[in-house]
Amino acid sequence: MDMETSLEEQIEIANPQHPHCATVLLVDTSGSMAGDKIRQLNDGIRFFREDVAGDDLARKRVEVAVVSFGGSVDVVQDFSSIDDFTPPEMQADGGTPMGAAILQGIDMLRTRKQAYKEMGTDYYRPWVFLITDGEPTDMKAGDELWSKVVEAVHGGERDREFLFFAVGVEPADMGVLAKIAPPERSPLQLRPGRFAEMFAWLSKSQRQVSASRVGDHVPLVDPTGPEGWAEIETI
Amino acid sequence: MIASTAPLTKLAPGRSGRPSALAVSVAGPGHIVEGRECEDASGCDIVGSHVLVAVSDGLGSVPRGGEGAELAVAASLRAGREFIAETVLFDLDELVWEMTIGARRALEAATADPRELACTLIVCAGHGTAVATAHIGDGAVVGAHSEDLFVVSTPGHSEYVNEVEHLGQKNWLSALRISIRDPVSGFAAFTDGLQRAALKRIEDRWTPFAGFLDPLFQHFTSRDDHEQLRKEIERLLSGARLSEHSEDDKSLAFGLLGDDRR
Numbered sequence: 001m002d003m004e005t006s007l008e009e010q011i012e013i014a015n016p017q018h019p020h021c022a023t024v025l026l027v028d029t030s031g032s033m034a035g036d037k038i039r040q041l042n043d044g045i046r047f048f049r050e051d052v053a054g055d056d057l058a059r060k061r062v063e064v065a066v067v068s069f070g071g072s073v074d075v076v077q078d079f080s081s082i083d084d085f086t087p088p089e090m091q092a093d094g095g096t097p098m099g100a101a102i103l104q105g106i107d108m109l110r111t112r113k114q115a116y117k118e119m120g121t122d123y124y125r126p127w128v129f130l131i132t133d134g135e136p137t138d139m140k141a142g143d144e145l146w147s148k149v150v151e152a153v154h155g156g157e158r159d160r161e162f163l164f165f166a167v168g169v170e171p172a173d174m175g176v177l178a179k180i181a182p183p184e185r186s187p188l189q190l191r192p193g194r195f196a197e198m199f200a201w202l203s204k205s206q207r208q209v210s211a212s213r214v215g216d217h218v219p220l221v222d223p224t225g226p227e228g229w230a231e232i233e234t235i
Numbered sequence: 236m237i238a239s240t241a242p243l244t245k246l247a248p249g250r251s252g253r254p255s256a257l258a259v260s261v262a263g264p265g266h267i268v269e270g271r272e273c274e275d276a277s278g279c280d281i282v283g284s285h286v287l288v289a290v291s292d293g294l295g296s297v298p299r300g301g302e303g304a305e306l307a308v309a310a311s312l313r314a315g316r317e318f319i320a321e322t323v324l325f326d327l328d329e330l331v332w333e334m335t336i337g338a339r340r341a342l343e344a345a346t347a348d349p350r351e352l353a354c355t356l357i358v359c360a361g362h363g364t365a366v367a368t369a370h371i372g373d374g375a376v377v378g379a380h381s382e383d384l385f386v387v388s389t390p391g392h393s394e395y396v397n398e399v400e401h402l403g404q405k406n407w408l409s410a411l412r413i414s415i416r417d418p419v420s421g422f423a424a425f426t427d428g429l430q431r432a433a434l435k436r437i438e439d440r441w442t443p444f445a446g447f448l449d450p451l452f453q454h455f456t457s458r459d460d461h462e463q464l465r466k467e468i469e470r471l472l473s474g475a476r477l478s479e480h481s482e483d484d485k486s487l488a489f490g491l492l493g494d495d496r497r
Binding site: 117209 | 433434435
């Protein structure tokens with residue numbers, strides 16, 4: 001061993017990659033989102049990308065995927081780092097296959113977690129973030145797909161596989177959304193025109209989570225506060 | 236404590252045959268930016284021919300985690316010294332058990348709710364050719380013997396990187412893991428801030444990473460001057476290479492067993 005060489009120069013790092021923090025965005029691009037809503041949604045996702053990229057640590061740790069559901073379910077962006085993420089310019093069209101989109105997103109998360117395990121990459125509990133202005137057109141309460149989706153969401157949350165957030169945009173049926181969302185986390189109703197604030201909150205939350213250390217409880221800003229972007233229906 | 240002047244094999248007992256130990260903790264870059272004190276603690280002692288080591292990581296989720304780590308380390312070493320002084324014949328696993336009980340009692344004595352002092356804990360006791368560890372939470376202990384490196388105690392299981400079990404929790408006993416390994420020439424115990432540097436993890440299988448650990452073990456066995464060695468380890472733990480990969484506080488403790496069998 002060369003005594004003149006510092007320890008820092010001698011060592012190698014076993015796992016140079018940062019722990020990863022995966023979020024899948026499930027976004028409603030059905031016909032009813034046409035106009036201002038789809039424009040704000042696209043703008044919001046672009047803002048989210050820039051805001052996370054501006055944080056040195058979060059840029060290395062946050063991974064994002066986008067699944068759209070409008071007529072069909074499309075993986076617009078598979079999981080990628082923020083640097084490799086090109087925000088899509090989505091168009092609004094067709095029905096609302098929300099059930100299939102939720103299952104697709106959860107399946108992608110499971111695949112991603114398995115890849116992390118195989119690569120030996122540490123990771124945080126992933127997020128599913130659903131944004132919709134309608135009700136599902138591919139399932140109804142009590143049918144086979146509905147049961148499968150509700151069990152996947154509620155079971156996944158219960159088993160701590162992921163955190164599931166549901167956001168309803170006017171005129172979303174919040175009653176239906178409340179049945180799909182996990183009992184532990186009521187759906188949030190977006191205040192009109194607050195897409196930008198919602199994505200700023202999502203970015204801030206992801207930056208907080210990705211900087212958390214062992215044992216940290218991450219106190220997320222309450223999105224339903226007076227200056228927040230959301231409301232929770234109590235009726 | 237006396238460092239050995241061993242030849243630069245992976246690890247060999249010192250020519251003096253006497254055991255030695257060293258423990259270093261530094262604040263992580265994340266804590267420095269936030270103006271927080273180092274919330275890791277570490278310590279070591281040589282009691283007769285026994286090597287005692289403790290490292291602890293105070294949890295960031297509670298305001299007194301760092302205080303808990305300091306209490307746990309100091310109390311575990313004190314309990315170890317007292318047990319050795321008062322007991323004629325004992326096994327090493329009994330010794331690390333007593334050290335852990337001492338640490339938990341210190342938390343209970345300091346607060347009505349030990350969760351306020353939440354911290355991980357690793358205690359190690361080495362003697363002859365064996366080492367025993369008691370471990371709650373993450374961090375790990377790697378042993379060395381002849382040309383081999385091996386994990387003596389793995390990080391506790393948790394799927395997500397920001398979750399951990401700790402000494403302050405109510406069911407702390409169910410989280411306690413005691414291991415014993417023989418033969419061992421020396422060992423390194425470290426908190427989670429060094430986990431990704433020192434261990435490979437594929438699925439749930441942990442293996443030591445020689446690229447990180449070999450230079451450290453060799454450095455430890457080749458230095459007589461522990462104060463100089465301490466400074467070098469502090470520089471390493473605070474340096475850019477490790478800070479790039481972990482924002483967390485970092486603790487590293489070594490124990491080198493003697494070659495006598497008293």
